[in-house]
Amino acid sequence: MSDNTKFIWTDGTSDEITLNMIDDNFTARYGRQKTDLRELFLGDDVKTISSNAFKMCKNLEKIHMSSNIEKIGAFAFAWCEKLEEINLPDHLDTISISAFTFCGNLKKIRIPDSVTLIDDEAFSYCTSLEEVILPKNLNCIYVSAFINCKSLRTLRIPAGTETIESQAFANCTSLESVIFEDGAKLKEISSGAFSDCPKLTLVNQTALKELTSVGDRAFENCVSLTSFILPDSLTYIGGSAFKNCFALSGEIKFPAGLKRLAPDIFHNCISLESAAFIPKEKYVVKSGLFAGCESLKKVIGLNNAVEIEACAFMGCTALEEIHLGAGLTSIGDWAFKGCLSLHLEVPETTAKIGEDAFAYIAGLSYSGSAEGASWGAAEGDPMNFTSRQYFNTAGRTVSKEEQLRLVAFDLVWYLQYLHRHGKIGDSLFEQYEPGILKYTRGDDNEYVLVNTLSGFDDIYGTQEFPLDADIEKFRDRLYIFSKELV
Numbered sequence: 001m002s003d004n005t006k007f008i009w010t011d012g013t014s015d016e017i018t019l020n021m022i023d024d025n026f027t028a029r030y031g032r033q034k035t036d037l038r039e040l041f042l043g044d045d046v047k048t049i050s051s052n053a054f055k056m057c058k059n060l061e062k063i064h065m066s067s068n069i070e071k072i073g074a075f076a077f078a079w080c081e082k083l084e085e086i087n088l089p090d091h092l093d094t095i096s097i098s099a100f101t102f103c104g105n106l107k108k109i110r111i112p113d114s115v116t117l118i119d120d121e122a123f124s125y126c127t128s129l130e131e132v133i134l135p136k137n138l139n140c141i142y143v144s145a146f147i148n149c150k151s152l153r154t155l156r157i158p159a160g161t162e163t164i165e166s167q168a169f170a171n172c173t174s175l176e177s178v179i180f181e182d183g184a185k186l187k188e189i190s191s192g193a194f195s196d197c198p199k200l201t202l203v204n205q206t207a208l209k210e211l212t213s214v215g216d217r218a219f220e221n222c223v224s225l226t227s228f229i230l231p232d233s234l235t236y237i238g239g240s241a242f243k244n245c246f247a248l249s250g251e252i253k254f255p256a257g258l259k260r261l262a263p264d265i266f267h268n269c270i271s272l273e274s275a276a277f278i279p280k281e282k283y284v285v286k287s288g289l290f291a292g293c294e295s296l297k298k299v300i301g302l303n304n305a306v307e308i309e310a311c312a313f314m315g316c317t318a319l320e321e322i323h324l325g326a327g328l329t330s331i332g333d334w335a336f337k338g339c340l341s342l343h344l345e346v347p348e349t350t351a352k353i354g355e356d357a358f359a360y361i362a363g364l365s366y367s368g369s370a371e372g373a374s375w376g377a378a379e380g381d382p383m384n385f386t387s388r389q390y391f392n393t394a395g396r397t398v399s400k401e402e403q404l405r406l407v408a409f410d411l412v413w414y415l416q417y418l419h420r421h422g423k424i425g426d427s428l429f430e431q432y433e434p435g436i437l438k439y440t441r442g443d444d445n446e447y448v449l450v451n452t453l454s455g456f457d458d459i460y461g462t463q464e465f466p467l468d469a470d471i472e473k474f475r476d477r478l479y480i481f482s483k484e485l486v
Contacts, residue, residue, distance in 0.1 A: 005046060007032075008039035010059050020045045024052040035059050042066045049076045051096070058082065065089045072099045074119075081105060084128075088112055095122045104128060107151075111135045118145050127151060134158050141168045143190075150174055159183045159207075166215070167192040179203040184210065191215035191238060198223050205229045214241050216262070223247060235259050239286075243267040249295075254278055263309070264288035270295060277301035282327065285312045294318060303327075308335050310354060317341065324350075331357050 004016040007030070015030050022042075027034055034057045041064045042049075051073035054060060060080045067089045074097040077083065084105045088095075090112045098121045100106060106126045110133040111118070120143040123129060129149045134141075134156065140163040146152065147170045155169070159181040169175060170192050176199045180186065184207040193215065194200055200222045211231050216238035219225055223246045230237070232255045239262035242248060249271040254261075256278045263286040266272060272293045278301055287309040290296055296316045303325035310332035313319060319339045326347050333354035336344060343363035346353075353370040419429040 002041070003043050003045050004041075005043040006041040007037060008041075009036045010038045011036070018045060019043060021048045021050060022046060022053045023050040024055070026053065038062075040064065042069065044068055047071070049073055051075055052078075054080060056080075063087075067091060070094075072096060074098055075101070078102055088115075090114055093117075095119060097121060098124065101125055107131070109133070111138075113137050118142060120144060121147065124148060134161070136160060139163070141165060143167060144170070147171060153177070155179070157181065157184070157186065160185055162186060163188045164190060164193045166190045167195065169194050169197065171196045173198060175200055177201055177203055180205065180207045182207050184208055186211055188213045189215060189218050192217045192220070194218060194222060195220040196222075200225055202228065209233060212236065214238060216240060217243070219245060221245075228252075230255050230258075232257065236262075237265050238262050240264040240267060242269060245269050246271060248272055250274075251276060254301075256280055260284075261286045261289060264291065266290050266293060268292040272296050274298040275300075277305075279304060282306045285309060287311050287332065288314070291315055297321065306330075308332060310334055311337075314338055333357065334359070336361055 003018055005019045006014055006016045008014045009032065037057045037060050039062045040060065044066045046066055047068050048071045049069065052075045053073065055075045055078045058079065058081045061082045063086050065087050069089045069092055071094045076099045078098050078101045080103050082105055083103050084107050086109065088111060092112055092115055095115060095118050097119045101121050101124045103126050105128050107128050108131045109129065113135040115135045116137050116139055118138065118141055122145045124144050124147045127148065127150045130151045130153060132152060132155060136158050138158050138161050141161065143165045144167045147167050150173045152172050153174050154177045155175065156179045162185050175197045178200065186208055187210055195217045198221065201224060206229065208231050210233050212233055213236045218238065218241045220240050220243045223244065225245045226247045226249055228242065228248065230253060234255050235257050236259060243264055248269045251274040252266065252272060253276045258279050261283060267288045270293065273295055274297060282304050284307040285305050288311045291311045291314040294315060294317045297318050298321040302323060304327065305325055306327050307330040311334045313336050314334045315338040317338055317340045320341045324347055326349055328347050328350050330352040331350055331354060333356060335354065335357045336342060337356050337359040339361045342361045344358065344361055346366040348368035350368050351370055358364050
């Protein structure tokens with residue numbers, strides 16, 4: 001490589017100059033625009049590519065790096081839309097914020113082992129990027145570093161990487177395999193790190209022996225993820241960490257060192273079969289922890305639970321075995337609602353029980369003194385609609401944005417109850433139940449109810465069913481519809 005830096009323009013002409021740094025105004029001396037640059041040869045004297053240096057060079061197709069480049073500044077090659085490949089030199093130390101963001105044609109990148117930092121959004125929205133080789137000495141993958149790299153298929157996390165920050169690989173919709181190297185030092189997978197990666201599987205999970213934290217929504221909507229081993233080193237799992245991981249199956253074992261549980265961790269993990277709690281200290285089972293886990297059959301080790309919050313096991317229709325400890329003091333709204341197979345023994349120490357906590361369960365035993373009669377206990381008569389509508393949402397601890405979907409759950413479980421007790425036949429049950437379940441699971445068709453339930457035309461019309469629809473109207477219509485069934 002020459003000491004000179006050479007610029008080749010789109011009209012076929014070129015210019016050469018000796019530089020040790022390239023800044024944002026490099027084209028001015030030639031009376032050119034950034035869009036005029038087609039090819040670049042960086043001279044050996046250049047050690048730094050400054051921030052914004054080649055930003056918006058939309059016709060730049062090739063870059064020939066010198067071996068002496070140490071730093072690529074923020075937005076240095078951002079929006080270089082025609083750039084397909086770049087050879088990063090072996091002395092490079094830092095790839096700064098958004099250095100290659102929106103390089104939509106970049107297909108392959110090998111990051112040399114000298115790089116210790118890949119900063120925020122460095123390769124974000126590189127939608128054609130198919131292959132990334134990460135450096136061995138990489139300590140941290142920063143926020144959104146590879147977000148929306150929708151063509152990336154395989155990824156190997158170096159053993160020395162300690163942190164994968166928020167949304168680092170979020171929405172990498174083609175990402176099929178993330179491989180953890182033996183001897184992994186990974187300690188933290190931050191919020192949304194792999195969220196919305198629908199094809200994701202994890203290889204060599206047993207290497208994660210130092211992992212302490214899985215952040216909020218870390219693997220949310222990873223619908224192909226079949227397993228995740230919670231290592232003994234784990235102390236924290238964030239809210240909705242595995243929400244909507246439909247393929248997650250087998251048993252979840254909570255490690256003894258886990259200090260607290262966040263809400264909705266395994267919400268809608270419809271293939272999960274069992275769970276075992278090992279924490280030694282007293283703890284709270286947070287809201288929605290296993291809500292919608294319709295294949296969950298057994299939960300053991302709840303001896304130290306002092307509180308079970310709203311919707312914790314709501315919709316676990318296959319749940320048969322769960323044992324509550326004598327120290328339990330509170331059960332929240334809808335906590336076991338829709339657990340159709342469950343015969344539950346509630347300790348008498350439980351002094352507070354929320355509304356519809358046991359609606360539609362198979363059986364209930366409780367000798368305590370909690371006040372109120374609206375638990376939806378199994379011995380109540382769900383056919384008795386004489387004075388109140390069962391689909392009531394007033395005063396719930398359930399968040400407002402979830403109420404409409406939960407009201408739809410009400411109808412699902414009511415249909416299941418009627419079918420189970422012979423009040424409606426197979427054909428009627430099969431006509432309506434699958435469509436409503438699809439809606440409540442949050443599948444792509446958010447408007448499925450209006451096409452599934454006849455009679456909604458008079459309220460909303462047939463074209464769409466908005467998620468912010470009037471909850472009271474929807475509740476009333478479900479009530480009327482449920483009575484029409486029988």
